Amino acid sequence: MHRRQFLKTGAAVGTFALIGTTGAQARDYRPGGPWAPNERAVNYSGYLDNEQLGERLQQIDKRSDRVELQQVGTSAGREDPIWEVTIGDGNESVHIINQIHGDEPTGPEAMVRILQRLARGNSPQVEEILDNLTITMMPRVNPDGSNFVGEDGLGDEGEFRQRRINTNEWEEGDTRYKNANSYYYWADHPGYDLNRGFNLLGHDPFDEQEAWWNVVDEEEELAYLDIPIEEVPLDLKDPSVDENPYDVLWSMGTNVNPENQAVTESYMEADPDWAITHHHQTPALHPETPEKGGGPQWQSVMSVMAPFGPHYIREDEYDYAGYVGDGNPYMSEDAQTRSLQLNQLVNERMQDFGYGLFNTLTRFGYGPLWGSYLDGLAPRTDAAGMLYEVSHQSDDRGQKALGTMVKVSVEGFMTTFESIADGSIGDVDPLDYFDMPLAEYFSGPFSRQRGLRESRE
Ligand SMILES: [Zn+2]
Structure with missing residues (x-):
């Protein structure tokens, strides 16, 4: 059964409106709880550092003629390799x-x-995957944030941490294009949010379209568009903002970071039909668990998201199967259908694990982010898109749930590969995607908020 009515009335709910469940409810969440406070939970030794990751990839490459490994970029600060693996x-x-x-x-x-x-x-499954798919993966796009050592993140000695942003500094005079949604100068050491750094149409800040990124409000340090609204190209206007697209469009990235450039080049060369990006989300609750299992809400092990949703509502432009008003104007109906199937497929697979851990998937509320991988790149090749949001950033939860989050990811990816390879992904009802409940995010005793944003993805 599809919640057509629910969706229409719930259309205003988006990524940034999902905060609010706090207090006693948050303290009671399960499974796995109660957990130690963050200060005792954080231990980065459970993760591969940049060097170890490189060694593992080289080992795999050396032992198999199926794998092609190459360095496709260098991080801005540490100058560590950015790897690409093809199989x-x-x-x-x-x-x-x-x-x-x-x-x-x-x-x-x-x-x-x-x-x-x-x-x-x-196995026959592996053979079928290798015969039918070309998989291009970039295991770690942000080596600087993953391997932040010492005070400026660049050293070899001192505290090892992980943090969201890279370590590329904006310098006065170097570029005028300081994007308010991607550059964090107030962090302990400044840097860019690389998932705000792409741009939809492939422009860079040094081309003739530079006026798009002019800084017009220096007090707020916001980079708004600085051209008259009637000159904004129609295909850049956000459909939900009829009068003033500036508020949304400033989030489009400038592609100044070497990490963004490496991803963009890798992406365009792969020319993908399917584009998947893996993340962690702020702790989230599954809103329907009390009805199903009794007691308090359980944590969501993972949220998923198709680049499609109620923020794309245009009266006359695009209609997706008569559903949720209209679709994503930058994607074909085919790519939108496949996006919904891609996400719902993983949800269905996780139901097979039985109630209580892997089948607490929720839907990540969609809001356009023009500088993100899915919004900035997927439309360029009309690829179907999927966002993984396993629970807890490492600076919130350390390595406590590492095994669970890796397992849910591995199972999700493997079932995706198998289903694309044998064609069974086409059997998934795309509209079932909308039956997944939206995740509810919360701030609680185990969720340390670090000031970049209340709900992070
Ligand atoms: Zn993320």
């Missing part, structure tokens, strides 16, 4: 990025495990 030689191209936020570390761990299966496995 399979099928017609369906899948592009995957991980850990673009440094404190969201289980993607690379999952990639290593998946590569081990695909590089050495001989």
Whole structure:
């Protein structure tokens, strides 16, 4: 059954409106709780550092002729390698990025495990995947944030931390294009949020369109568009903002970071039909667990998101199966359908694990982020998109749930590969996606908020 009515009335709920459940409810969440306070939970030794990740990838490459490993970029601060791994030689191209936020570390761990299966496995499923898919994965997009050492993050000695942003500094005079939604100068050491750094149409700040990124409000340090509204290209206007697109469009990135450039080049070369990005979310609750299981709400193990949702409502432009008003104006109906199937498929797979842990998937509320991988790149090749949001950034929860988050990711990716390879992804009802409840985010005793934003993805 589909919640058509629910969606229409719930259309205003988006990424930034999902905060609020606090207090006693948050303290009671399960499963796995109660957990130690963050200060005792954080232990980064459970994760692969940059050097260890490189060694693991090289090991896998050396032992298998199925794998192609190459360095496709260098991080802005530490100048550590940005890796790309390709496996399979099928017609369906899948592009995957991980850990673009440094404190969201289980993607690379999952990639290593998946590569081990695909590089050495001989099962019919593995053969079918390698025959039908070409998988291009970037295990760790943000080595600077993943491996922040010492005071400026660049050293080899001192405290090892993980944090969201990279360490690239904006310098007066270097560029005028300081994007308010991507640059964090108030952090302990400044840097960029790389998942706000892409841009939809492939412009860079040095081309003739530079006026798009002019800083017009220096007091607020916001980079708004500085051209008359009638000159804003129609295909750049956000459909939900009829009068004034500036508020939304300033979030489009300038592609100044080497990490963004490496991802963009890798993406365009892969020319993917499917684009998947792995993240961690702020602790979230599954709103329907009390009805199903009794007692307090349980935590959501993961939220998923298709680049499609009620924020794209245009009266006359685009209609997706008569559903949720209108669709994403930058994607074909086919790509939107496949996006919904891609996300719902993983939800269905997790139901097979039985109630209580892996089947507490929720839907991540969608709001356009023009500088993100999914909004900035996927439309360029009309790729279906999926966002993984496993629970807890590492600076919120340390390594406590590492095994669970890696497992849910590995199982999700493997079922995706198998289902694209054998075509069964086409059997998923795309509208079932909307039956997943929206995640409820909360601030609680185990959720340390670090000031970048209340709800993070
Ligand atoms: Zn993220």
